[in-house]
Amino acid sequence: MSNVLAIAHKELKGYFASPIAYIVIGFSAILFGWFFINLLYYFDRMSMQAVAGFGGGPQSMNVNEVLIAPLFLNVSVILLFTLPLVTMRTYSEEKRSGTIELLLTAPLTDFQIVMGKFLGGLVLYAAMLAVTLVHIGFLFAFGTPEWQPVATGYLGLLLMGACFLSLGLFVSSLTKNQIVAGMITFAVFLLFWVINWISSFTSPTTQGILNYLSITEHLNDFTRGVLDTKHLIYYVSFIAFSLFLTIRSVDSERWRG
Amino acid sequence: MIEVQHLTKRYGPTTAVDDISFRVEPGEILGFLGPNGAGKTTTMRVLTGYMPPTEGRAVVAGYDIFEQPIAAKRRIGYLPETPPLYPEMTVRDYLTFVSKIRGVPRAERRARVNDVMERTRVADVAQRHCGKLSKGYRQRVGLAQALLHNPEVLILDEPTAGLDPKQIIETRQLIKQLGGDHTVILSTHILPEVSQTCQRVVIINKGRVVAIDTPDNLTSRLRGSETMYVQIDAGANGAVQDALAAVPGVTHVAQTESRGTVASYEVNSDSGRDIRRELSAAVVNRGWGLLELRPLRMSLEEVFLHLTTEEAPHE
Numbered sequence: 355m356s357n358v359l360a361i362a363h364k365e366l367k368g369y370f371a372s373p374i375a376y377i378v379i380g381f382s383a384i385l386f387g388w389f390f391i392n393l394l395y396y397f398d399r400m401s402m403q404a405v406a407g408f409g410g411g412p413q414s415m416n417v418n419e420v421l422i423a424p425l426f427l428n429v430s431v432i433l434l435f436t437l438p439l440v441t442m443r444t445y446s447e448e449k450r451s452g453t454i455e456l457l458l459t460a461p462l463t464d465f466q467i468v469m470g471k472f473l474g475g476l477v478l479y480a481a482m483l484a485v486t487l488v489h490i491g492f493l494f495a496f497g498t499p500e501w502q503p504v505a506t507g508y509l510g511l512l513l514m515g516a517c518f519l520s521l522g523l524f525v526s527s528l529t530k531n532q533i534v535a536g537m538i539t540f541a542v543f544l545l546f547w548v549i550n551w552i553s554s555f556t557s558p559t560t561q562g563i564l565n566y567l568s569i570t571e572h573l574n575d576f577t578r579g580v581l582d583t584k585h586l587i588y589y590v591s592f593i594a595f596s597l598f599l600t601i602r603s604v605d606s607e608r609w610r611g
Numbered sequence: 612m613i614e615v616q617h618l619t620k621r622y623g624p625t626t627a628v629d630d631i632s633f634r635v636e637p638g639e640i641l642g643f644l645g646p647n648g649a650g651k652t653t654t655m656r657v658l659t660g661y662m663p664p665t666e667g668r669a670v671v672a673g674y675d676i677f678e679q680p681i682a683a684k685r686r687i688g689y690l691p692e693t694p695p696l697y698p699e700m701t702v703r704d705y706l707t708f709v710s711k712i713r714g715v716p717r718a719e720r721r722a723r724v725n726d727v728m729e730r731t732r733v734a735d736v737a738q739r740h741c742g743k744l745s746k747g748y749r750q751r752v753g754l755a756q757a758l759l760h761n762p763e764v765l766i767l768d769e770p771t772a773g774l775d776p777k778q779i780i781e782t783r784q785l786i787k788q789l790g791g792d793h794t795v796i797l798s799t800h801i802l803p804e805v806s807q808t809c810q811r812v813v814i815i816n817k818g819r820v821v822a823i824d825t826p827d828n829l830t831s832r833l834r835g836s837e838t839m840y841v842q843i844d845a846g847a848n849g850a851v852q853d854a855l856a857a858v859p860g861v862t863h864v865a866q867t868e869s870r871g872t873v874a875s876y877e878v879n880s881d882s883g884r885d886i887r888r889e890l891s892a893a894v895v896n897r898g899w900g901l902l903e904l905r906p907l908r909m910s911l912e913e914v915f916l917h918l919t920t921e922e923a924p925h926e
């Protein structure tokens with residue numbers, strides 16, 4: 355465990371020693387703020403209409419459903435652009451500069467190395483999410499949203515991001531070139547993001563499969579405050595499988611030399 | 612302390628290391644001498660567990676590097692050909708990180724880091740970023756990194772490459788001090804380097820071991836003597852080396868390999884004198900089997916031609 359923490363710590367220091375951490379956190383804060391303001395404006399207008407048209411009063415407009423849930427779903431857009439930056443150098447840069455030789459000849463297992471890198475990325479991502487707590491805190495200060503959907507929503511976001519991170523680690527382990535790694539990671543993320551767009555044109559079975567594969571599709575229930583083991587299992591097995599592939603990739607690279 | 616047995620490493624169709632075997636005794640400094648592309652780096656990468664061999668095995672500090680990699684790696688300090696530094700880390704942070712993954716106990720880390728920085732003379736750049744170091748400092752931080760956990764075995768790939776003459780002398784002195792307490796393998800393509808630092812030399816060319824001997828004997832061979840390779844099946848009789856040395860004209864005999872009753876020798880003789888007749892007679896008259904007898908001189912010369920004999924720093 356201390357080995358995993360040592361690697362994670364090193365990764366985190368690397369992020370903050372380069373512009374990556376600041377770009378990722380800054381960019382996500384700005385985008386999140388933009389989505390937040392837009393949805394807030396929309397929410398405001400909707401509540402006005404609700405008052406004028408149907409006389410239900412603002413109370414009937416649920417801030418969780420109309421504002422927080424869509425806001426969380428929009429975060430996947432942010433991850434699409436930022437998380438490739440987080441993972442692209444993890445293995446690629448070590449391979450290019452030769453520091454991978456230090457890690458692979460130290461008394462560490464491949465599992466410890468990949469877990470350390472994964473954990474480092476995850477902590478940076480958690481810092482990214484932590485910034486968004488400010489906006490959500492604002493809603494709690496001026497309104498009375500339910501906290502459960504917010505909590506499960508954050509859990510969902512953390513898991514979804516972890517999926518992207520583990521996938522990015524795997525792509526990074528395939529090439530020496532971090533730019534190539536970043537671009538492929540983005541392309542693969544995009545694929546998982548849009549995979550269910552065509553599902554409505556296909557047969558019900560295909561539709562089910564495509565929806566199941568879509569990383570973002572599984573986030574819906576989390577943002578509504580529903581904790582379904584189906585989604586938990588999807589995310590956790592996605593992460594485990596990507597990390598497993600990463601270990602295999604590092605090991606097969608060894609054999610090829 | 613280190614035992615390499617019939618090690619072969621192929622990269623696809625290229626055979627980088629071809630069936631090499633040698634041993635290193637505890638406390639010994641062994642030089643690994645060969646021109647560029649000889650397979651030195653590849654051998655070291657196998658010995659340090661960076662990559663598995665295609666065939667053969669290596670036992671380091673009592674542990675098979677492939678079967679028990681973690682136990683073996685704990686006992687190895689390794690300076691790769693390119694010092695593995697993280698440019699954005701300061702020298703001190705870097706060494707602290709390496710001491711963590713090398714399993715140095717928390718309480719000893721600070722002292723160990725300070726100690727190796729002293730010994731490798733990098734203490735003055737402790738707060739500098741690794742990416743901003745000169746080649747000489749980078750090489751020495753790489754060496755510092757290899758010493759952190761006080762390993763039984765040190766594997767140093769071209770430790771003096773890129774250093775200026777003064778630094779080369781200092782580094783060689785440091786390596787010599789390390790011998791005795793540590794078992795050291797260092798690679799180089801500079802001939803004088805091995806005679807100054809090493810007790811024994813393995814000469815490797817095109818992936819094959821050409822000679823294993825002391826630097827003095829190698830130098831005398833270089834001065835125009837001839838070398839014969841003989842393989843003898845002497846049964847239970849052990850005094851082959853003495854018998855060969857007693858042949859007129861023979862100046863030196865070294866055993867290179869032995870398997871069961873069969874052993875291989877390299878026999879040196881004065882140049883210009885063909886000792887093949889006397890040599891075969893000496894073997895056959897004792898009732899031993901002469902399995903192979905051929906001159907080695909050409910291959911050795913070929914290797915030496917490609918070695919750098921000048922002390923001037925390269926690159």
Ligand SMILES: Nc1ncnc2c1ncn2[C@@H]1O[C@H](COP(=O)(O)OP(=O)(O)O)[C@@H](O)[C@H]1O
Nearest residue numbers: 611622625627646647648649650651652653654
């Ligand atoms: N990763 C690799 N892939 C393919 N061939 C390699 C690789 N590394 C080394 N080689 C080849 O193996 C041979 C031995 O290389 P190396 O071990 O680096 O020699 P040295 O360290 O003695 O200069 C060379 O012919 C080299 O081109």
Ligand SMILES: [Mg+2]
Nearest residue numbers: 651652653692
């Ligand atoms: Mg080399």
